[in-house]
Amino acid sequence: MTVPTDPPARRRPVLRPVEVVRIEDPGPRLRRVTFGGSNLQGFGPARPGAHIKLFFAEMPADWRPEPGQPRPPARTYTPRSFDAARNELVVEFVRHGAGMASDWAENAQLGDRITVAGPGGGHDFEPGLRRLVILADESALPAAGMIIDAVPADCHVTLVAEVVDAADQILPSQRLVDSMHWLHRLPTNAQPGSLLLDAARSIQIDDSAQWWVACEAVAMRAIKAHLTGERGLDRNRLISRGYWKQGATDHPDHDTGE
Numbered sequence: 473m474t475v476p477t478d479p480p481a482r483r484r485p486v487l488r489p490v491e492v493v494r495i496e497d498p499g500p501r502l503r504r505v506t507f508g509g510s511n512l513q514g515f516g517p518a519r520p521g522a523h524i525k526l527f528f529a530e531m532p533a534d535w536r537p538e539p540g541q542p543r544p545p546a547r548t549y550t551p552r553s554f555d556a557a558r559n560e561l562v563v564e565f566v567r568h569g570a571g572m573a574s575d576w577a578e579n580a581q582l583g584d585r586i587t588v589a590g591p592g593g594g595h596d597f598e599p600g601l602r603r604l605v606i607l608a609d610e611s612a613l614p615a616a617g618m619i620i621d622a623v624p625a626d627c628h629v630t631l632v633a634e635v636v637d638a639a640d641q642i643l644p645s646q647r648l649v650d651s652m653h654w655l656h657r658l659p660t661n662a663q664p665g666s667l668l669l670d671a672a673r674s675i676q677i678d679d680s681a682q683w684w685v686a687c688e689a690v691a692m693r694a695i696k697a698h699l700t701g702e703r704g705l706d707r708n709r710l711i712s713r714g715y716w717k718q719g720a721t722d723h724p725d726h727d728t729g730e
């Protein structure tokens with residue numbers, strides 16, 4: 473059984489000013505940004521499904537919040553990969569079109585500087601895991617990729633990914649999963665997460681499987697209620713996270729749906 477290890481112990485965050493060294497667009501709505509710089513020395517290791525905080529400004533590494541002083545705005549992202557030899561950190565941004573982080577990614581240029589804190593959170597999956605079912609929308613695919621990379625090679629992985637349309641079908645990991653299903657919100661304009669809920673209804677539940685569900689927060693709750701309430705999935709077999717919430721800015725990073 474997997475022991476969810478979120479939330480992490482609170483400790484003073486290390487702030488790392490970093491610089492954009494590469495920008496790639498694997499698809500029309502996904503921007504892969506590589507950050508570099510010697511401040512990344514000692515970053516991590518990040519557990520599968522870990523997160524970082526991005527501050528879209530350069531801050532002094534010794535910045536500390538003073539009592540009563542507002543924290544600069546930040547957003548939560550996944551440290552998709554870190555190359556310790558080159559001090560390079562890859563983050564994949566969904567260009568959803570209406571937010572501070574999405575706007576920043578849209579306009580990012582080589583040499584732009586932001587500040588990274590973390591990583592924190594993430595999960596330790598059991599070494600003998602035999603079956604993993606992942607339900608994820610595009611915001612959670614970078615984390616899904618980390619998880620797929622980390623589970624045992626003989627673990628049977630089912631990945632159900634909800635995206636806008638076929639142009640977003642970008643595999644989150646180079647490791648081939650055993651069962652891959654792409655769900656498209658277009659052309660029906662399906663509500664975010666609603667197709668994942670439909671998919672959850674049709675997936676067989678067995679005692680050996682671990683489930684990891686991350687998507688829009690309201691949809692995540694509906695999926696969790698279906699799996700653990702209507703279908704009797706053991707709650708310890710489900711890791712659920714709301715990665716963003718329709719109509720809400722800066723959704724919190726440990727929304728388990730409790």
Ligand SMILES: Cc1cc2nc3c(=O)[nH]c(=O)nc-3n(C[C@H](O)[C@H](O)[C@H](O)COP(=O)(O)OP(=O)(O)OC[C@H]3O[C@@H](n4cnc5c(N)ncnc54)[C@H](O)[C@@H]3O)c2cc1C
Binds near residue numbers: 563718719
């Ligand atoms: C642990 C964790 C890891 C995450 N990792 C990633 C990651 O690697 N890549 C990634 O792209 N996102 C990731 N997210 C989601 C990301 O934090 C949110 O999408 C965040 O709200 C983006 O900030 P923003 O400034 O662009 O939008 P905000 O200012 O927070 O929100 C503005 C508006 O945009 C809407 N919105 C926010 N996100 C989305 C979206 N994905 N699709 C459609 N509408 C949206 C909101 O509902 C709101 O109306 C992660 C979230 C968590 C909790």
